[in-house]
Amino acid sequence: MQKRQLLKAFVAVPLLSALALSGCSKKExxxxxxxxxxxxxxxxxxxxxxxxxxxxxxxxxxxxxxxxxxxxxxxxxxxxxxxxxxxxxxxxxxxxxxxxxxxxxxxxxRMGIYSNKVKSPAELRNGALIGIPNDPTNGGRGLQLLEAAGLIKLREGAGFKATVADVVDNPKKLVLKELEAAQLPRSLDDLDAAAITMNYVMSAGLDPSKQGIFLEGKDAPxxxxxxxxxxxxxxxxxxxxxxxxxxxxxxxxxxxxxxxxxxxxxx
Incomplete structure (x- = not known):
């Protein structure tokens, strides 16, 4: 009887250890x-x-x-x-x-054109300094937004890959300055306006209803x-x-x- 109980004890120890290890190794x-x-x-x-x-x-x-x-x-x-x-x-x-x-x-x-100096695109002065993102896709998007606002005209077919070289008409002789997207909100006091994506608008605490002078349509791709x-x-x-x-x-x-x-x- 004692031998049988002792054998059970030896069997139980590795079994309990295995169960414990199994529980510990379960990964979240x-x-x-x-x-x-x-x-x-x-x-x-x-x-x-x-x-x-x-x-x-x-x-x-x-x-x-x-x-x-x-x-x-x-x-x-x-x-x-x-x-x-x-x-x-x-x-x-x-x-x-x-x-x-x-x-x-x-x-x-939505991307928008933001300004601390004017209330609408029409108020931008001749030679105004406009910031746009310097990454390829959002840079082209910013240029298309400026075109939608009636400020510039792009080469036909330029699309969202447009660069400043694709600007074929610039009636107000706007100066387009390419900057890091995250830097644009912080640069508004040095710029007349800037095309800024919404995530940086909000993280910088800008107010679209007050500083946003032109916004993309809600169906913008x-x-x-x-x-x-x-x-x-x-x-x-x-x-x-x-x-x-x-x-x-x-x-x-x-x-x-x-x-x-x-x-x-x-x-």
Whole structure:
């Protein structure tokens, strides 16, 4: 009897140890999501709260530039990023020989012309200094916005790849100054106006209703931001869970309450 009990004890010890090790080795599912500081990161944080309810831990990594999140995603330092429109994503892929993909729409963010000196494009003086983003896609977008406002005319067919060399008519002889997108809000006092994307408008505390003198239409194609992933993880369960959380009613309500219609869901 004693031998049998002793044998049971020896069997039980490794069994309990195995169970303990099994419990300790169970890994929590974690995804790293890159976003530019401001509304993109804020909405991802709201989505992270929803994702947690589904057993997914989201680590938000903030960036202050437009290239960092895509580089980090391509290098597998991130699992996803949320901060760009699809033309920008395609341009990055073409230039960097990467194949990042969109896995769903994010938010609608309109670019606008902002000024601390005038109330409308018509008030801009001859020779006014106008800032535009210096990255390829948003630079062209800014030029198209200036054209839509009646300030310049671009070469036919230039599209969103337009550069300052594509300006064929500039009645007011505007001086176009290319700057880092994040620097444009801080440079408004030195400029007469600037074409600024909405994420930097909001992170800088600009007021579209007061400083925005001309805004993109709500159906502007480059205003639709996307959630980006890599081909190797785009169909993973974790990515699907994050997209589901991002597209939740709770996140939609957060956007409505936080941004009062300035930013709206794109889904």
């Amino acid at each position: 599912t974690v995804v790293k999501v890159g976003a530019t500081a401001g509304p993109h990161a804020e909405v991802v944080e709201a989505a992270a709260k929803e994702a947690a309810k589904d057993g997914l831990k989201v680590q938000v990594v903030e960036f202050s530039d437009y290239l960092g999140p895509d580089k980090a995603l391509a290098e597998k330092s991130l699992d996803l990023n949320v901060y760009q429109h699809e033309p920008f994503l395609k341009n990055f892929n073409a230039n960097q020989k990467t194949d990042l993909v969109s896995v769903g729409p994010a938010i609608l963010m 480059l205003a639709v931001m996307v959630i980006a992933a890599r081909p190797d993880n785009k169909d993973s369960e974790a990515v699907k869970k994050f997209v589901k959380a991002y597209h939740s009613e709770a996140v939609k309500k957060f956007i409505a309450d936080k941004y009062k219609g300035t930013i709206v869901p794109a889904w």
